[in-house]
Amino acid sequence: xxxxxxxxxxxxxxxxxxxxxxxxxxxxxxxxxxxxxxxxxxxxxxxxxxxxxxxxxxxxxxxxxxxxxxxxxxxxxxxxxxxxxxxxxxxxxxxxxxxxxxxxxxxxxxxxxxxxxxxxxxxxxxxxxxxxxxxxxxxxxxxxxxxxxxxxxxxxxx
Numbered sequence: 001x002x003x004x005x006x007x008x009x010x011x012x013x014x015x016x017x018x019x020x021x022x023x024x025x026x027x028x029x030x031x032x033x034x035x036x037x038x039x040x041x042x043x044x045x046x047x048x049x050x051x052x053x054x055x056x057x058x059x060x061x062x063x064x065x066x067x068x069x070x071x072x073x074x075x076x077x078x079x080x081x082x083x084x085x086x087x088x089x090x091x092x093x094x095x096x097x098x099x100x101x102x103x104x105x106x107x108x109x110x111x112x113x114x115x116x117x118x119x120x121x122x123x124x125x126x127x128x129x130x131x132x133x134x135x136x137x138x139x140x141x142x143x144x145x146x147x148x149x150x151x152x153x154x155x156x157x158x
Contacts, residue, residue, distance in 0.1 A: 008033035009041065009073050013088055014157035021069030032066060032112075034073045040115040040126070041074045047106060058104040066112055067128040067140045068096055074114030075124035075144035082119060089146035092153050094123070096142030108132040122146045 010022050010033060017023035022032045034041040045066060053059040076088035083089075104110065111131050118125035123145045130138040147154050 006035065008035060008043075009077055009088075010034060013076075017157050019069065019156070021065040022073060030062070030065060030069070032069055034070055034114070036077070037113065040113065041070065041077060042111065042113045043070055045110045045112065047110065049106070052106050056106050058106055058110075060098075060100055063100065063104055063130060063138050064096075064098050064140075066110065067098055067130060067138065068093055068142065070112045071096060071114050071126040071128045071140065071142040072144045074116060074126045074128075075142075076146075078116045078119055078124050079122070079146055082121070088157075089122070090151075090154055090157050091124075091144045091146050092151075094143040094145045096140055098138055098140040100138050102135065102137050104130065104132050104137040110137075117141075 011024050016025050018026045020026060020029040023029050024031060032043055032045060034043045047058050051058055051062045072091050072093055076091040080088035113129045114126050116124050117127050123143060125143050128140040129136060
């Protein structure tokens, strides 16, 4: 995986995005940084104390936001690669589900992976995994769809 000095897919393709989860321009958001890997994208995230549900454990909503945004970017990059375009299409979440397998501890760096399991011309199904200190804490799957001109989110990454 790429290091902190390298440019994430979000910084490269949507530097002005204000998305709470993945927007580089949202100073109050999570500002996740996803990088290409052998099987899709991966990211590392260090939660703050404000991301806890109760002392020592990460809030499930934060886990969902991390996996949703990371899965969305995994799909967008796969669709870009499939089409041969130089920029990814703007994608949105059609659905996603998360299974919280064990409590996610605060204080550990979180590792999230995204891998495409089905790819069409305008959509991708992605499986996601979140681990902390080598322990699998959450798994998920989502369907992410490229939107066309006229959709409210079409230009959200510009």
